[in-house]
Amino acid sequence: MCHTVAVTERIDHTLRGRWTPSTAELPPHALKLLRQRTGLGDVRTPARAPEVPGSSLAADARTALDAVVGPGFVRVDRDSRLGRAGGLSYLDLLRQRGDGDLAVPDAVVLPATPEQVTDVLRVCAEHDVAVVPFGGGTSVVGGVAAVRGDKASVIALDLVRLDQLVSVDPVSRIAVLQAGLPAPEAERLLAPHGFTIGHVPQSYERATIGGFAATRSAGQASSGYGRFEDMVEGVRLATPVGEWRLGAAPASAAGPDLKQLVIGSEGAFGVLTEVSLRVRPRSVVERYEGFVVDGWERGASAVRRLAQRRVLADVTRLSDVDETEVSLSLAGGWKTAALKGYLRGRGLKEPCLLVLGWHGASEAEVKRRRRETVRGLRAVSLGKPLGEAWRHGRFNGPRQRDALMEVGVCVETLETATHWSRISRLRESVREALRDALGECIVMCHISHAYETGASLYFTVLAARDADDPVGQWQVAKAAAGEAISGVGTISHHHAVGTDHAPYLEAEIGALGVAVLASVKRTLDPTGVLNPGKLIPGGIVSGG
Ligand SMILES: Cc1cc2nc3c(=O)[nH]c(=O)nc-3n(C[C@H](O)[C@H](O)[C@H](O)COP(=O)(O)OP(=O)(O)OC[C@H]3O[C@@H](n4cnc5c(N)ncnc54)[C@H](O)[C@@H]3O)c2cc1C
Incomplete structure (x- = not known):
């Protein structure tokens, strides 16, 4: 009922x-x-x-x-x-x-x-x-x-x-879920079976299983549970020319992985109706902790070493100096003032907040993993309260954005990813591009997802909204950031292409790449009814 x-x-x-x-x-x-x-x-x-x-x-x-x-x-x-x-x-x-x-x-x-x-x-x-x-x-x-x-x-x-849990195979640890299930509802249905998906993006409260697969989403615990495409075992795709099912086995050498062609196709190749997911036992113990590192370069190197030693925490998130400063200032209160004083006292000139979170089956497991992560980290621990405060507010971003919209702030987020050797250069050039485009503004950045070879960068920018031409202001900033990213990082690490990034896709995957996407679309959607203008640059692909 x-x-x-x-x-x-x-x-x-x-x-x-x-x-x-x-x-x-x-x-x-x-x-x-x-x-x-x-x-x-x-x-x-x-x-x-x-x-x-x-x-x-x-x-x-x-x-x-x-x-x-x-x-x-x-x-x-x-x-x-x-x-x-x-x-x-x-x-x-x-x-x-x-x-x-x-x-x-x-x-x-x-x-x-x-x-x-x-x-x-x-x-x-x-x-x-x-x-x-x-x-x-x-x-x-x-x-x-x-x-x-x-x-x-x-x-x-x-x-x-389309909101059903279709089946659970507890032996293989696979659950088949219908595409319209919002993430909290999917977790609620899996809980009695003892499983979790472990996919927790900031949009968790409203986004769906189909949406995650269609956009190659990445959750806040991606270091532990993987990106969404890593979790997908199989798909059921409705297309105008019939149904396509993929995912017969956990791994296969039967040609290219067509499943990965469907994941991230953003509704331009078909409609995902069911997704088979690799699920994990629900964690019993979760520990979140805040650390501070002195300076962005040191922080980024520390996260790189964790990734390359394969001891990342399940949640690993490094804020730059500006993001740390603004987060602490917005938190306000005497505790924050005391914390700032403490950090100064410890000689941290450029504090960068590092949040780490571990999930496990027991206290002992979480303790062991924590030990492995923090060994040689060279960071000041601020203990559990700061980590817990982050966990508690992890879904607050969109609510704060509502409030910022009301008072006339231009508030935009953008994300990219690149290899470790280019990470600081990319961060600097995006910051510079946004400042040049917007003038007086706050640009904050954090590493949201880390890999052995590189990481994603997530930017939040706040500026006074241009009341006469807010859309034009946004377009200028978006174009500037797009230029700065092009050729150094990806146009999207997890938000996908949509209409906004489509003009930049060819620079990333080449004209041949675009032609491959267009020909797949012509096969699955010959009259071009599916999601026009999304994913594939050049807008409409229809006809034979
Ligand atoms: C405040 C906020 C925070 C966010 N944080 C994150 C984050 O941390 N990580 C992250 O990865 N993303 C994040 N996003 C982006 C967004 O939530 C993701 O892209 C999410 O995967 C979209 O899911 P959805 O169900 O809302 O899809 P929709 O927004 O409804 O659709 C997204 C795209 O997929 C297509 N689509 C949707 N369902 C299907 C289907 N069943 N079959 C085929 N195509 C389909 C749509 O046509 C569209 O092109 C955030 C967004 C907001 C607003």
Whole structure:
């Protein structure tokens, strides 16, 4: 019963343009810091209701879709459509607040089974309707923008009703989950079997299993549990030309790994309806601890050594000096002041916060792993409270962003990855590019995921919003960061390509790479109905 209510609520959700219905106020000391460091004034830009044009879904297409999913599951009302108009990037939030052009789907279609998804795609191909697969709608790269391309109309294909745990194989440790399951619900269903996925991105509360696979997502505990693509054992993909199943064995030499071609295909090759995942026993003990390293270079080298010695903690996250300083200042209070004094006293001139977290089956296991990690780390331990404080606030980012939006801050995040030998150069050039583009601003960075050969860099930038042209301001900053990253790092370590990064993809994978993607798309989606304008540069790929 409870479960039914939860799904109905998710179907009816109209929460767009923010993460939560109520926005927390920024504390006065945070506002003061922003005013000092970004020149933020008192000017507020009140949100305006975005325009929602009428649905242009043709009557015969609607009748055919109704026949597939049943009455009530093709929705053309304003709220349902507005509720699936774009994702949650800064640009999406601006559009939802009335700045810039908001693309609104002509209908929201809610299939209940994998078979219905395949039938919906067949109908859409027959009726020239573009399809935007919609999971949690947390894309920050324009992945769920309702782009119709050269099609007559566009639907949001919301997978919320595909919410079943299909099977668990406890011997092989594989669970088959339907694609529309949000992460917390997937964990809730796996818990009685003693398993966890261990995938905890910051968007955990709302993102789905299908969305994770479609975007090659990486969670905060990726050092321990792996990236999402490492967890995928198999997929069930609906396409306009039929269903494709992949993943017969844990490893295979039967040609290239086609499963990896589907993972990260961002709804442009098909719709994932089920995902088989390698699951792990749930941890019994979890320990989080804060450390401080003196200076970015030392911190980055320390994380590199941990990765290369293969003793990374499950969560390993190194903030640079600016991020550390801003986090401590925003936390405020006498404890923070005391901590800053303590760090000065210990001679740490450029404190960089390092959060480490270990999960295990017992105290003894976690203790042993901690010992291995911290041996030779040359960092000052601040103990468990700081680690726990990070864990406690790990999902606060989007809520803080809501509050920052309200007071007129341009708040954007971007991420990349590169090899260790280039990591500091890349960090410096992105910081410089953002500062040149935005003027007075705060640029913060952390290593969010570490590997033997390199790491990801995650930037957060805060500037006073240009009230006259907020979209133009964002475009300039995005282009500057894209230029700085191009040729040194990847255009996306885990946010995917979407519409926003598509112009930069060819520089990374080459013209031949783009041609390979386009030809796969032509095979699976000959009329180009699936997610036009996403992933593949050059926009629309249709026809033979
Ligand atoms: C505040 C915030 C924090 C974030 N933190 C992280 C993070 O820590 N790590 C991380 O990896 N990402 C993060 N993201 C990005 C985003 O959450 C991920 O990309 C996530 O994987 C998207 O899942 P979703 O279910 O919301 O997918 P959606 O946003 O609905 O869709 C994403 C893309 O996948 C396609 N798609 C969705 N479902 C399917 C399906 N079943 N079959 C085929 N295509 C599909 C969509 O068309 C779209 O192109 C964050 C986003 C926000 C807003």
